[in-house]
Amino acid sequence: MSGATRVKICGLRTEADVVAASDAGATYVGFNFFPKSPRYVTHEAAAELAIATPVGIAKVALVVNADDATLDALVEAVPLDMLQLHGSESVERVAEVRARYGLPVMKVLGIAGEDDLAAIDAYSPVADQLLLDAKPPKDAVLPGGNGLAFDWTLLAGRKYWSVPWMLAGGLNAGNVGEAIARTGARQVDVASGVESAAGVKDATMMASFCKAALTAG
Numbered sequence: 001m002s003g004a005t006r007v008k009i010c011g012l013r014t015e016a017d018v019v020a021a022s023d024a025g026a027t028y029v030g031f032n033f034f035p036k037s038p039r040y041v042t043h044e045a046a047a048e049l050a051i052a053t054p055v056g057i058a059k060v061a062l063v064v065n066a067d068d069a070t071l072d073a074l075v076e077a078v079p080l081d082m083l084q085l086h087g088s089e090s091v092e093r094v095a096e097v098r099a100r101y102g103l104p105v106m107k108v109l110g111i112a113g114e115d116d117l118a119a120i121d122a123y124s125p126v127a128d129q130l131l132l133d134a135k136p137p138k139d140a141v142l143p144g145g146n147g148l149a150f151d152w153t154l155l156a157g158r159k160y161w162s163v164p165w166m167l168a169g170g171l172n173a174g175n176v177g178e179a180i181a182r183t184g185a186r187q188v189d190v191a192s193g194v195e196s197a198a199g200v201k202d203a204t205m206m207a208s209f210c211k212a213a214l215t216a217g
Contacts, residue, residue, distance in 0.1 A: 005180060005213045008166060008189040009206060010062060011039030013199060015052045020203035022054050024210035029053055030060045030084065030191075033074060038199030039191065043077035050079045060084050060106065068100065075101055082106055084131065095126040104128035106166070110135030111150045124162045131189055134169030149175075155183040173208040177216040188213050 009021040010030030021029050031046040032039040041049070050059045058081040061074060065087035074080075083101065085094060086108040098105040107127040109119045112135040123130060134150040149170030167185035172193035179185065192198070194205040 005185070005216060006166075006187040007210050007213050008060065008187065009194060009201075009209075010060070010189055010191040011037070011195075011199065012049060012201060013039060013041055013045070014201075015049060016203070017201045018049050018052050020201065020206050022057055024203075024207045025214055026057065026206075026210060027187075028058045028060050028082075028189075030062055030189075031078070032062045033066075034062060034064045034086070043074060046078045058082055062086050065089060071097065071101065075103070082128075084108060086131075091122055091126055094123060098126060098128070106131050108133055108168075111154060111169075113151075114154060117154065120161055120165075127163060129163055129187075130161070130165040131168055132165055133189075149179075152179055152182040155185075157184075171209075173205065173212045176209060176213045180213065180216040 006027040007025065008028035008030055009026045011032045012018055012021060012029050018029055031041050031049060034040060053059050059079065060082045061078065061080050062084045063071065063074070063086065080103060082104045083097060084106045085097065089107065094105055094107050105127050106129040107123045108131040109123065110116065111132050116135065120130060132155070164187065166187035166189050167179060167183055168189035171179055171188055171190045176188055180188065190209055194201055194209050196202040
């Protein structure tokens with residue numbers, strides 16, 4: 001993947017969020033369908049946000065261990081460009097989802113140590129993209145969006161896998177440049193790092209993050 005770093009801003013909940021993300025230079029916008037998350041949106045709200053998203057920006061749905069009935073209802077209600085599987089979905093389940101819905105699938109993998117990197121090779125054949133996030137604490141309610149980073153040196157020199165990948169976990173305007181430099185990431189994802197409170201996006205923070213990411217590398 002060449003060119004400038006691509007930015008995904010996840011957990012958008014208002015049309016103003018979508019406009020601000022677009023203006024900031026985001027390539028992807030993410031809508032969160034995990035009910036326990038402070039960034040959760042209903043199908044109806046997400047459909048309106050998707051319609052408000054400018055052409056050329058990918059609309060991504062974050063789901064956690066969703067069954068077929070849940071995904072059927074989601075893709076029927078919301079015009080989407082990609083499904084982000086953020087749970088404990090198996091390799092077989094990722095392949096099933098990709099085949100059933102005909103949408104690109106991004107599988108999220110939690111990283112805490114060297115042993116976790118083996119999952120990258122396991123999931124690469126069945127996913128269109130991978131998102132490498134900090135593994136949540138054992139008692140965490142949320143599978144992501146916890147504002148935690150992992151040891152970026154684990155990815156040093158490993159930037160070439162068979163599918164595009166995205167770096168997430170504890171990123172903000174102050175550290176995203178370093179994260180990109182250390183990992184070679186060409187795509188980055190942010191949620192809590194551009195919020196003034198849990199689930200409340202800040203337009204200035206989004207602009208600062210995108211500027212830092214897009215000028216890094």
